[in-house]
Amino acid sequence: MRFMMIVKATQDSEEGIMPSQELVDAMMKYNEELVKAGVMLAAEGLHASSGGIRISYPEPGGKPQIMDGPFTESKELIAGFTLIEVNSREEAIEWAMRMPDPHGRGEGVIELREVIETPELTSNPDSLALHAQLRDLGRPKS
Structure with a gap:
């Protein structure tokens, strides 16, 4: 899984304020x-x-529209992500609970x-095979 x-973004992250070295060190240890x-x-x-750039599709079959940032609804924005592969939802929650406060000032919010x-999404064998092939191509070589 x-x-x-x-x-989630905060006002500081949207203003481009970088994290403290202490927080960078804590995140590196966590990673x-x-x-x-x-x-x-x-x-x-x-x-x-x-x-950022936002591309929206305002109507079915219509031409996509492009909007340059900044985007005002900062509570809905993201400042970063971590992608993990675990055995259960509970394990994912355990890892998320161990992440340091991502903004370091008690403002951090992590959505899992x-x-x-x-x-x-599909049981079509051709689609499944193509997805597996593309996923393998996208993985870094050891």
Whole structure:
């Protein structure tokens, strides 16, 4: 089972204020624990939405529209994510509970969401085989 730990944005992260060295060190230690446990797939921080681009589809079959950031609804924005692969929802919650406060000032919010696996979307053997092939191509070579 794959889960994404989504770190919600704050006013500071949207203003581009970088975390303290102490928080960076704590997050690096946490990430090292995830790697040693063999559950980390990816972990990244994101720049503020002021440099972001939003593409929306306002009507079915219509042309997509592009809007440059910043985006005003900061409570709905994300500042980073960690993607893990674990054996259960409970294990994902345990890992999320161990993450240091992602903003370091008591403002951190982590949203934990399970990733939809391809067999949940389709049982078509061709689609499943193509997905497996693409996933393997996207994985870093050891």
